[in-house]
Amino acid sequence: MKRVLLTAFVAGASAIIAAQGLDPASIARPLGESWPTYSGDYTGRRYSSLTQINQTNVKHMTLAWMRRLANGPGPAGPRPAGAPEIIISGEGDGSVTVAGPTQIKGSILAVGGVLYVTTPDNTWALDANDGHEIWHYFWKTKGGTHIGNRGVGMSGNYLFFVTPDDYIVSLDARTGKERWHREFSPFSQQYFSTMAPIVIGNHVLVGTSNDLDAPGWLESFDPETGKTQWKWYVTPQNEGDPGLETWKNLDASRHGGGHPWVPGSYDPETRLYVFGTGNPTPAYTSQTRGDGDNLFTCALVAINVDTGKMAWYYQTSPHDTHDWDSAQTPILVDTMVEGQRRKLVLTASRNGFYFTVDRMTGQHVVTSKFSETANWATGLNESGQPVRNPAKDYHVGGALVSGANQGATNWPPPAYSPDTGLFYLPASDTYAMYYLTELDPRGAMGLGGKDERNVGTVGSYLMAIDPKTGKIAWKHKYRTVADGRGQGLLTTAGKLLFGGDPDGNFAAYDPANGNPLWHAAIGQVSNAPETYMVDGRQYVLVAAGDTLFAFTVNP
Amino acid sequence: MNQRRLLSTCAIGCLLLTLRVLAAQGPPGQGGFVAYPQRSVSDPAAVERGKAMFSVNCGFCHGPDARGGDSGGPNLMRSDVVLLDDKGERIGPVVLGGRADKGMPPFMLTAAQIGDIAAFLHSLPVSSRTGERQVDIVVGNADAGRGLFQAKCASCHSATGDLQRVAGRYADPKILQQTWLLPGTGGTRGGGQPRPAPPIGAIVTTANGQKVEGTLNRIDDYMVSVKLADGTYRTFRTDGPNAPKVELRDPLKGHRDLLQAYSDADIHNITAFLVTLK
Numbered sequence: 001m002k003r004v005l006l007t008a009f010v011a012g013a014s015a016i017i018a019a020q021g022l023d024p025a026s027i028a029r030p031l032g033e034s035w036p037t038y039s040g041d042y043t044g045r046r047y048s049s050l051t052q053i054n055q056t057n058v059k060h061m062t063l064a065w066m067r068r069l070a071n072g073p074g075p076a077g078p079r080p081a082g083a084p085e086i087i088i089s090g091e092g093d094g095s096v097t098v099a100g101p102t103q104i105k106g107s108i109l110a111v112g113g114v115l116y117v118t119t120p121d122n123t124w125a126l127d128a129n130d131g132h133e134i135w136h137y138f139w140k141t142k143g144g145t146h147i148g149n150r151g152v153g154m155s156g157n158y159l160f161f162v163t164p165d166d167y168i169v170s171l172d173a174r175t176g177k178e179r180w181h182r183e184f185s186p187f188s189q190q191y192f193s194t195m196a197p198i199v200i201g202n203h204v205l206v207g208t209s210n211d212l213d214a215p216g217w218l219e220s221f222d223p224e225t226g227k228t229q230w231k232w233y234v235t236p237q238n239e240g241d242p243g244l245e246t247w248k249n250l251d252a253s254r255h256g257g258g259h260p261w262v263p264g265s266y267d268p269e270t271r272l273y274v275f276g277t278g279n280p281t282p283a284y285t286s287q288t289r290g291d292g293d294n295l296f297t298c299a300l301v302a303i304n305v306d307t308g309k310m311a312w313y314y315q316t317s318p319h320d321t322h323d324w325d326s327a328q329t330p331i332l333v334d335t336m337v338e339g340q341r342r343k344l345v346l347t348a349s350r351n352g353f354y355f356t357v358d359r360m361t362g363q364h365v366v367t368s369k370f371s372e373t374a375n376w377a378t379g380l381n382e383s384g385q386p387v388r389n390p391a392k393d394y395h396v397g398g399a400l401v402s403g404a405n406q407g408a409t410n411w412p413p414p415a416y417s418p419d420t421g422l423f424y425l426p427a428s429d430t431y432a433m434y435y436l437t438e439l440d441p442r443g444a445m446g447l448g449g450k451d452e453r454n455v456g457t458v459g460s461y462l463m464a465i466d467p468k469t470g471k472i473a474w475k476h477k478y479r480t481v482a483d484g485r486g487q488g489l490l491t492t493a494g495k496l497l498f499g500g501d502p503d504g505n506f507a508a509y510d511p512a513n514g515n516p517l518w519h520a521a522i523g524q525v526s527n528a529p530e531t532y533m534v535d536g537r538q539y540v541l542v543a544a545g546d547t548l549f550a551f552t553v554n555p
Numbered sequence: 556m557n558q559r560r561l562l563s564t565c566a567i568g569c570l571l572l573t574l575r576v577l578a579a580q581g582p583p584g585q586g587g588f589v590a591y592p593q594r595s596v597s598d599p600a601a602v603e604r605g606k607a608m609f610s611v612n613c614g615f616c617h618g619p620d621a622r623g624g625d626s627g628g629p630n631l632m633r634s635d636v637v638l639l640d641d642k643g644e645r646i647g648p649v650v651l652g653g654r655a656d657k658g659m660p661p662f663m664l665t666a667a668q669i670g671d672i673a674a675f676l677h678s679l680p681v682s683s684r685t686g687e688r689q690v691d692i693v694v695g696n697a698d699a700g701r702g703l704f705q706a707k708c709a710s711c712h713s714a715t716g717d718l719q720r721v722a723g724r725y726a727d728p729k730i731l732q733q734t735w736l737l738p739g740t741g742g743t744r745g746g747g748q749p750r751p752a753p754p755i756g757a758i759v760t761t762a763n764g765q766k767v768e769g770t771l772n773r774i775d776d777y778m779v780s781v782k783l784a785d786g787t788y789r790t791f792r793t794d795g796p797n798a799p800k801v802e803l804r805d806p807l808k809g810h811r812d813l814l815q816a817y818s819d820a821d822i823h824n825i826t827a828f829l830v831t832l833k
Contacts, residue, residue: 142592143591143592144591145591186635186638186639187591188638188639189635189638189639190591190638190681190683210683211683211684212633212681212682212683213630213633213683214633214635251629255630255633288623288630373814373815391819395694395819395823396690396691396692396694397692397693397694397695397819397822397823397826398692398729398732398819398822398823399819400736400814400817400819400822431737431814433732433733433736435690435692435729436690437685437688437690438685438688439688439690440622442618442622442623442630444685445622445630445632445633445682445683445685446682446683446684447683447684448682448683448684448685449685451729453729453733453740454740455733455736455737455740455814456737456739456740456811458811458814478775478776479774479775479776480774480775481755481771481773481774481803481805482773483740501775501776502775503773503775503776504775505775505776505777507776516776516777516794519776519777
């Protein structure tokens with residue numbers, strides 16, 4: 001408590017902005033005034049202890065500030081007096097222009113009165129009081145997939161983030177000046193990078209992304225030097241590696257994908273980093289992968305952060321054939337199940353199934369189907385894993401499959417409230433026709449070999465699941481007739497659940513039943529909302545495209 | 556709609572449109588995407604020489620297109636040796652040394668020949684999304700489809716009425732199939748425009764009994780907006796104490812409900828029948 005007061009005092013006293021360093025040990029504390037890592041804290045719950053904004057006063061919540069950000073090096077010519085500095089770096093020659101709109105699609109760290117925001121190739125420091133820009137770092141790219149950046153990691157006064165052309169970059173948080181950068185996955189193999197680095201003690205963890213047939217891995221870096229501490233490959237890379245028997249041969253497993261492109265969670269007690277792995281490749285025409293489960297793709301995996309060795313795994317989609325990765329951020333929860341105190345990990349998978357697993361052992365506890373329409377599995381096996389129906393992979397004449405490629409849920413993070421004991425997620429029931437277009441028995445590479453045609457969304461939901469039973473506790477069906485889904489979620493001790501809906505509203509709901517309590521039509525929300533406190537005032541922060549909105553309740 | 560789906564869709568799933576734009580420094584991709592640069596061909600003659608060398612020395616195992624062959628040679632288009640190679644410096648040692656453990660003998664080629672083979676391999680486009688091929692999707696039984704049509708569709712549609720010559724209106728059977736499954740959808744992401752869905756009818760009855768009828772403009776958890784016959788709009792709050800009653804009439808409800816009832820064979824058979832309506 002003393003420390004919290006002191007932090008509040010320091011933040012309040014500093015009318016001038018001075019970034020406060022972050023002690024990585026503080027990330028393990030319950031989420032409060034700051035937001036020091038991707039999920040707020042290591043549990044992945046996105047549950048804040050702040051209560052200044054609560055169910056009683058949320059109807060008075062109002063806009064405190066908004067700030068529009070622009071990608072790129074800024075206009076040519078001298079900067080106007082007083083304009084924040086733009087630091088330009090990068091390995092590109094400046095000829096590749098990313099002309100699309102600025103889209104904030106990741107987490108924003110809030111530390112010491114400063115917000116750290118990213119888009120692909122761009123990082124900003126903003127004043128948490130009013131969104132004023134402090135500095136802007138721009139990376140000249142070599143190219144690659146610019147689909148999104150999920151944020152920075154922080155340790156002390158150092159920031160870490162990844163670029164689409166595969167560099168991990170470290171900045172000085174106070175100035176935006178670069179400390180070092182290094183390529184960690186080969187651009188010429190069409191790797192790209194999106195993940196928010198996760199800082200755990202003396203480790204900075206990053207996972208790969210790639211749509212070609214290339215192996216995925218999780219890598220730990222030294223925060224001081226950027227040197228590799230260890231690398232864990234998702235799929236077997238050498239003869240004798242565990243899991244090789246689940247692949248046709250070593251060539252298949254060495255090109256088997258499984259990219260862990262979304263941040264995981266961390267259990268300080270066991271020193272296990274628990275995360276989800278991506279889909280196997282080739283994603284659709286899977287014959288070159290053999291008939292096996294293709295370990296350790298589409299699985300929950302626990303890695304010891306000091307050794308880089310796997311402690312356990314639980315595969316949520318054996319032999320996936322729809323590009324439905326299981327990379328979604330899992331949530332770590334301690335709760336009573338049938339009279340026993342259990343340490344659990346919860347995840348709702350893109351494939352439409354929900355899982356509760358023991359996080360000490362990887363032992364299966366509960367599986368349930370949260371997408372009513374999911375039709376690709378014939379049932380569950382004795383380990384609680386869905387059993388794929390190969391007839392629903394694809395067909396020359398088209399196979400009608402639920403879900404469509406975006407799955408029943410996706411990377412937008414779920415949340416968990418210890419007050420209700422419920423797991424919250426954005427979900428939708430969708431259909432697509434999957435046509436096989438590659439008739440060559442060798443199949444296709446990457447995402448090729450099929451033509452997926454959308455048939456539409458039959459229901460879009462904000463949903464609450466009881467992790468002890470897997471049963472849906474409540475389901476708020478959006479009234480929309482559009483083809484969309486809600487965004488990531490935040491829940492608070494103020495008995496509130498926040499999220500963007502499919503129709504351009506940012507809303508607060510009652511976590512007990514999903515009833516809307518407040519909303520503002522700010523445009524399509526593009527990240528998961530967060531909350532922080534600065535100078536004694538709580539803010540709820542959310543992005544819609546290129547604009548940040550901070551809401552508060554005026555005293 | 557595409558943009559909305561892109562927002563909620565993961566990195567692995569939504570770049571169909573950009574991979575067509577594979578140019579070294581070409582136009583930027585749509586929606587913020589930048590494609591991977593393909594290697595530029597600086598010496599077409601070397602590529603031709605390399606192709607010939609590859610076909611006689613390597614194609615037997617690796618396939619003439621380098622995507623893997625019947626004799627067990629791996630797909631070189633995804634090989635890290637090839638992808639990380641520049642001018643034969645990584646390919647060369649494998650060619651000259653062979654891979655005895657995998658049954659690949661050494662090939663005594665000159666540095667220039669290896670350079671040509673490398674030029675050929677690097678001239679092949681590398682993409683995680685191979686282009687759509689023209690595959691005949693009509694695989695069903697038209698007679699079975701006629702029976703299904705009578706049973707499932709004939710309450711609203713007629714083969715001699717509204718669907719007369721429907722196959723003539725949709726030259727591509729895939730578009731026809733997607734359109735009858737659910738009008739308004741079925742375009743590829745970033746691809747062609749699907750046939751628009753018919754409007755949803757909306758009747759809003761206010762707390763004081765006033766009835767407003769039109770077509771649905773939009774609806775969310777808090778508002779409904781109705782387009783009236785005269786082209787004007789009226790929007791009503793639906794979350795207040797005096798919320799109006801909202802009734803929607805979706806002409807595609809039957810199509811939506813049937814999605815959960817069809818087998819894939821049903822779909823193929825109905826399409827096989829509809830393509831006969833020329």
